[in-house]
Each structure stands twice: as C-alpha cells, then as structure tokens.
Amino acid sequence: xxxxxxxxxxxxxxxxxxxxxxxxxxxxxxxxxxxxxxxxxxxxxxxxxxxxxxxxxxxxxxxxxxxxxxxxxxxxxxxxxxxxxxxxxxxxxxxxxxxxxxxxxxxxxxxxxxxxxxxxxxxxxxxxxxxxxxxxxxxxxxxxxxxxxxxxxxxxxxxxxxxxxxxxxxxxxxxxxxxxxxxxxxxxxxxxxxxxxxxxxxxxxxxxxxxxxxxxxxxxxxxxxxxxxxxxxxxxxxxxxxxxxxxxx
Amino acid sequence: xxxxxxxxxxxxxxxxxxxxxxxxxxxxxxxxxxxxxxxxxxxxxxxxxxxxxxxxxxxxxxxxxxxxxxxxxxxxxxxxxxxxxxxxxxxxxxxxxxxxxxxxxxxxxxxxxxxxxxxxxxxxxxxxxxxxxxxxxxxxxxxxxxxxxxxxxxxxxxxxxxxxxxxxxxxxxxxxxxxxxxxxxxxxxxxxxxxxxxxxxxxxxxxxxxxxxxxxxxxxxxxxxxxxxxxxxxxxxxxxxxxxxxxxxxxxxxxxxxxxxxxxxxxxxxxxxxxxxxxxxxxxxxxxxxxxxxxxxxxxxxxxxxxx
Ligand SMILES: Cc1cc2nc3c(=O)[nH]c(=O)nc-3n(C[C@H](O)[C@H](O)[C@H](O)COP(=O)(O)OP(=O)(O)OC[C@H]3O[C@@H](n4cnc5c(N)ncnc54)[C@H](O)[C@@H]3O)c2cc1C
Ligand SMILES: Cc1cc2nc3c(=O)[nH]c(=O)nc-3n(C[C@H](O)[C@H](O)[C@H](O)COP(=O)(O)OP(=O)(O)OC[C@H]3O[C@@H](n4cnc5c(N)ncnc54)[C@H](O)[C@@H]3O)c2cc1C
Numbered sequence: 001x002x003x004x005x006x007x008x009x010x011x012x013x014x015x016x017x018x019x020x021x022x023x024x025x026x027x028x029x030x031x032x033x034x035x036x037x038x039x040x041x042x043x044x045x046x047x048x049x050x051x052x053x054x055x056x057x058x059x060x061x062x063x064x065x066x067x068x069x070x071x072x073x074x075x076x077x078x079x080x081x082x083x084x085x086x087x088x089x090x091x092x093x094x095x096x097x098x099x100x101x102x103x104x105x106x107x108x109x110x111x112x113x114x115x116x117x118x119x120x121x122x123x124x125x126x127x128x129x130x131x132x133x134x135x136x137x138x139x140x141x142x143x144x145x146x147x148x149x150x151x152x153x154x155x156x157x158x159x160x161x162x163x164x165x166x167x168x169x170x171x172x173x174x175x176x177x178x179x180x181x182x183x184x185x186x187x188x189x190x191x192x193x194x195x196x197x198x199x200x201x202x203x204x205x206x207x208x209x210x211x212x213x214x215x216x217x218x219x220x221x222x223x224x225x226x227x228x229x230x231x232x233x234x235x236x237x238x239x240x241x242x243x244x245x246x247x248x249x
Numbered sequence: 250x251x252x253x254x255x256x257x258x259x260x261x262x263x264x265x266x267x268x269x270x271x272x273x274x275x276x277x278x279x280x281x282x283x284x285x286x287x288x289x290x291x292x293x294x295x296x297x298x299x300x301x302x303x304x305x306x307x308x309x310x311x312x313x314x315x316x317x318x319x320x321x322x323x324x325x326x327x328x329x330x331x332x333x334x335x336x337x338x339x340x341x342x343x344x345x346x347x348x349x350x351x352x353x354x355x356x357x358x359x360x361x362x363x364x365x366x367x368x369x370x371x372x373x374x375x376x377x378x379x380x381x382x383x384x385x386x387x388x389x390x391x392x393x394x395x396x397x398x399x400x401x402x403x404x405x406x407x408x409x410x411x412x413x414x415x416x417x418x419x420x421x422x423x424x425x426x427x428x429x430x431x432x433x434x435x436x437x438x439x440x441x442x443x444x445x446x447x448x449x450x451x452x453x454x455x456x457x458x459x460x461x462x463x464x465x466x467x468x469x470x471x472x473x474x475x476x477x478x479x480x481x482x483x484x485x486x487x488x489x490x491x492x493x494x495x496x497x498x499x500x501x502x503x504x505x506x507x508x509x510x511x512x513x514x515x516x517x518x519x520x521x522x523x524x525x526x527x528x529x530x531x532x533x534x535x536x537x538x539x540x541x542x543x544x545x546x547x548x549x550x551x552x553x554x555x556x557x
Pocket of ligand 1: 126
C-alpha cells in the first residue's frame with residue numbers, strides 16, 4: 001500500500017507575521033520558512049504506518065516554488081521514500097491544489113492520502129476535504145488516531161464536543177490534527193541520506209489543471225492591536241475593577 | 250437572494266454556533282436552513298427567528314452529519330441558492346469544503362465580517378492579518394465564526410418544514426461511535442465568561458483549582474494546547490488557532506504564556522485578565538488587567554473576593 005502526503009512550505013510558526021505596507025499580503029520575503037506543522041504530523045503518521053508494515057511506500061508532494069524542495073527533503077529525512085515537486089510561481093488556492101493532487105493520485109494510485117488539517121498561513125482547512133470530494137473517497141478529518149486494517153481505515157476525529165470514530169473504505173483521505181502523534185526530528189545521517197532520495201519535478205502547466213484563483217485579495221490588514229492594560233496588586237483590587245470599571249461581573 | 254444554512258447539531262441539540270450562522274446568512278438574504286436528524290430537531294429549527302423555511306434531511310444516512318452523503322446533498326440543494334453557509338465548527342469545516350469541491354467552488358472559511366454578497370473578511374496567519382477577499386464563483390460557500398455574529402433567537406419563528414429526499418453519494422464511510430464530554434458548564438463558544446488554564450496548572454488534579462472560580466462566575470472552562478497535550482483536560486477545551494475561537498465579555502487566563510496560536514483564539518474578548526508568575530509573559534501584552542503571582546494563591550483569593 002502506497003501513502004501520498006502533501007506537504008506545504010509556510011512561514012515558520014515561531015515567526016510573527018507582518019502585513020506588507022501596501023496591504024497586498026503578508027511579508028514572506030526573507031522570512032524563515034518551514035514545513036507546515038500539521039504536515040510534519042501527517043508525514044510522521046505515514047512513516048509509522050510503513051514502519052509497522054501497514055504501508056510499503058511513502059511519497060511526499062508539494063505544490064509551490066523551487067524552494068519547496070527543502071520542505072520535501074525534510075520530509076524525506078523524516079523517512080518518506082521519494083518526492084514530487086509540482087512547480088508553480090503562483091500560490092494556488094485549495095481548490096486548485098486539490099485538482100493537482102487528484103491528477104497525482106490518478107498517476108500514483110495511493111491507498112491513503114494523509115494531509116495536514118490546515119496550513120498555518122491561510123488557515124483554510126479545506127484541501128483534504130476538497131480532494132476527497134473530487135475523488136469520491138471517504139474522509140477522516142481532524143484525526144487524532146488512525147488504524148488501518150482489512151481494507152478500511154478507522155479514524156478518531158476531534159469534534160466540537162468530544163471525539164468520534166468513523167470507518168472508511170480504502171482508498172481514503174485522512175487529515176492530521178495536532179494530537180495524532182509527535183513528529184520525530186530528522187537525524188543528521190537521515191538528512192544526508194535524504195539528499196540522495198529521488199525528487200521529481202513536474203511543471204504545474206504539464207498537468208493541464210485550471211489553477212486560476214477564484215478569490216481576489218481586496219486587501220490584507222493588521223487587526224487592531226490590543227493595548228497592554230494595567231498590573232494590579234491583589235485579587236480584591238481585580239474584582240473591584242471588574243465590577244466597577246469594566247462592569248463585566 | 251436566498252442563503253442556505255447547514256444547521257449542525259450535537260447531543261440532540263442544535264449547536265449555538267449555528268444560530269450565529271443564521272444571523273450571518275440573514276445579512277445576505279432570505280434564510281433557509283438544512284437540518285439532519287430526528288423530527289424534534291427540525292421543529293427546533295423551525296422556531297429559530299428569521300428562518301423562512303426548514304429543509305429536513307430525515308434519511309438515516311444523514312443523522313450523524315457524515316461528510317460523504319451530506320456534502321452530496323448540500324451540493325445538490327445548492328442549485329437553488331446563492332450562498333451556502335455553516336458555522337465554522339467541526340461539521341461545517343468537514344462538510345462544506347467537500348460540497349464546494351463538488352460545485353467547483355473555492356470555499357471561504359472562517360468569515361468574521363460580510364462586506365457585500367461576494368466580499369468577505371477572514372483572518373489568516375492565526376489572526377495576525379485580516380484578508381478581505383472577493384469571490385468570483387457563481388455560488389459562495391462559507392463558514393462563519395460564531396464569535397463574530399450574534400446568535401439568532403432560538404424561539405420566535407414558525408417556518409414551514411419540508412422533508413428533502415436523499416441523493417446518491419459514494420457509500421464509503423460509516424459512523425462508528427461518539428464520545429461527548431458531559432459538562433454542566435456553559436458552552437465554551439458562547440459563554441459570557443471563560444476561565445482558562447495552561448501548562449501552569451501543573452496537573453489534571455490541580456486544574457480543578459479553577460472549578461470554584463468558574464462556578465462563582467458561571468463561566469465556561471477553556472485551556473491552552475499545552476494543558477490539553479499534557480492531559481490535564483480533554484481536547485474540546487482547547488482555545489486557539491486550532492481549537493475554539495472565543496470572544497466572551499471576560500476571558501481569564503491562568504498559567505498561560507500567551508503564544509500567538511493561543512491569542513488567535515481569544516484576543517477578541519472584550520476584557521482579558523491574566524494571572525502569571527512571569528512578569529514578562531506575552532499574555533500581559535493583551536491583558537486589560539494582570540496580576541503577577543502564583544495562580545494557586547490568586548485563584549482562592551479571587552473566589553473569596555467575589556463572595557463579598
Ligand atoms: C485570501 C488568500 C490570501 C492569500 N495570501 C497569500 C499571501 O499573502 N502570500 C502567499 O504566498 N500566498 C497567499 N495565498 C495562497 C495561499 O498561500 C495558499 O496556498 C492557499 O490558499 C491554500 O490554503 P491553505 O494552505 O490554507 O490550505 P489548507 O486547506 O489549510 O491546507 C491543508 C493541507 O493541504 C495540503 N496542502 C495545501 N497546500 C499545499 C501545497 N501547495 N502543496 C502541498 N500540499 C498542500 C497540506 O497537507 C496542508 O496541510 C492566499 C490565498 C488566499 C485564498
Ligand atoms: C501548529 C500549531 C498550532 C497551535 N495551536 C494552538 C492552539 O490552538 N491553542 C493553544 O493554546 N496553543 C496552540 N499551539 C501551542 C502554542 O504555540 C503554545 O505552545 C501553547 O499555547 C503554550 O501553552 P501554555 O501557555 O499553557 O504553556 P507555556 O507556554 O509553557 O506557559 C505556561 C505559563 O504558565 C506560567 N506559570 C507556571 N506556573 C504558574 C503558577 N503557579 N502561577 C502562575 N503562572 C504560572 C508560566 O510563567 C508560563 O508563562 C499551537 C502550536 C502550533 C505549532
């Protein structure tokens with residue numbers, strides 16, 4: 001069984017994003033970029049399934065600029081077997097990403113696609129569900145536990161009021177939530193090994209997918225900043241302020 | 250123009266967040282709602298103020314809001330609507346993007362403000378930026394943040410209920426089980442007051458130090474990711490970029506440092522209080538009132554002070 005894991009290169013989660021002065025977007029030039037944290041979890045889960053013998057190969061794919069190669073190498077250092085870069089200068093929306101991934105699924109024939117539940121830049125939380133819809137596959141989103149057995153995958157999902165389990169026929173889509181696993185750090189020898197693993201580059205145009213954006217960015221603005229308030233000396237003082245100044249209790 | 254709202258439910262109740270989706274949809278036109286489950290849920294939907302028609306997907310395959318059948322139904326019903334709306338909760342985020350893909354539409358998640366029928370404001374980068382986006386799609390598929398729209402009144406309406414037939418969909422998924430935490434406390438997303446604890450709470454047992462305070466304030470209890478990951482509290486209490494987004498009148502953070510991912514979930518609260526023993530903790534930069542000190546001393550003192 002083959003597993004496909006889409007990974008996205010995003011602004012590192014430790015960096016506080018800055019809106020560009022002209023309001024056209026968020027500054028990404030010269031900013032540290034890393035693998036989307038949810039995608040690290042997705043890669044880890046796929047690699048563990050292979051290590052357990054439930055899968056035979058883990059293929060990672062990224063849709064993006066040339067530098068997304070670094071992200072793919074990181075995924076291979078974590079244990080993925082090979083990588084595909086779909087090269088584009090645009091920042092495709094989830095609908096376009098899902099269409100590209102559908103083409104790759106048709107080409108690669110995986111039994112499972114494990115994605116991150118959301119990318120921490122655009123926070124769309126959409127790509128996995130959209131790919132599942134386009135393929136007509138089952139979807140186990142926001143997964144906190146994944147078990148593959150007898151041609152099905154049992155997924156525990158984090159929902160608003162607790163947890164639920166769904167069982168899906170393979171092939172299927174899973175999207176990783178934070179508590180699915182704790183991703184490993186790539187060791188130096190594995191980082192070296194990853195440099196020699198196969199990485200295929202496909203120009204996005206070759207896939208014949210309509211990637212035209214449907215959303216236009218009118219503007220990107222900083223939210224109104226909260227101002228730091230005052231420090232108080234005691235609980236009594238705090239209760240007094242909440243009652244008489246803020247009037248919230 | 251008419252909008253279709255997918256009303257999500259849990260434990261036999263329409264989720265409060267869905268009532269906020271009704272308010273958002275009313276800004277776009279006439280409001281029809283789609284609800285699954287038993288007839289009692291459809292009746293509850295018909296009483297929501299501002300709803301002019303209830304579509305009841307009574308077929309058992311929809312009862313658990315499984316994405317595969319429900320997205321197919323939403324996509325087929327969408328033919329008659331300009332907008333499809335749901336609350337940005339677990340169901341909306343699971344079902345609507347799939348329905349959008351079936352419609353060849355790019356969904357617009359987490360809307361916090363509606364500019365006009367095709368223009369919406371949504372936070373990106375954990376709320377560090379607000380993007381105003383205009384959709385070129387013929388239909389708009391959006392999820393909306395309940396913290397940004399008042400809930401529609403649950404009573405007062407009397408909309409007619411129409412049962413809708415099931416549609417074809419791939420039979421690839423099965424609901425197995427659900428575990429809901431039964432809390433007597435108010436719902437985190439709609440509570441007036443939220444009392445939250447972080448890693449500083451120390452353990453599952455010590456987390457209960459917040460209970461008397463939450464009781465005294467009638468507050469919901471929330472948590473940081475570190476508190477959830479450490480097993481102090483269940484995951485559904487997580488507030489933040491990847492947890493619940495809350496905007497109560499009063500948010501009190503105990504032993505929470507204030508990472509941007511946590512702030513993303515609570516910084517729109519009206520009044521923020523932080524108690525932390527580290528005077529440099531970033532949470533103080535957004536707090537209206539702060540106390541530098543040991544939370545295990547401050548919390549009981551607060552409970553005492555509230556009694557006066
Ligand atoms: C309103 C708006 C503003 C934007 N602003 C900017 C901007 O300022 N700068 C900029 O560079 N881009 C911008 N983009 C494009 C953006 O970076 C994203 O590529 C796109 O919106 C996908 O959303 P997401 O990554 O949040 O998807 P999600 O659905 O949250 O991603 C879920 C998962 O899908 C997979 N995935 C998603 N994208 C890829 C990919 N490209 N390759 C491989 N796997 C993937 C990953 O597994 C990921 O965890 C913008 C897009 C929109 C709609
Ligand atoms: C992709 C991604 C998504 C994330 N999503 C979320 C999210 O949705 N929500 C979220 O919360 N986090 C999220 N995080 C995690 C986030 O980055 C922080 O790690 C987390 O919020 C820290 O939790 P904390 O403040 O409880 O713990 P810490 O940062 O460890 O802070 C503990 C605080 O408690 C104080 N303290 C300790 N003991 C006491 C005491 N006795 N009295 C008073 N103060 C005390 C300390 O001074 C410290 O400031 C995410 C991270 C990533 C990478």
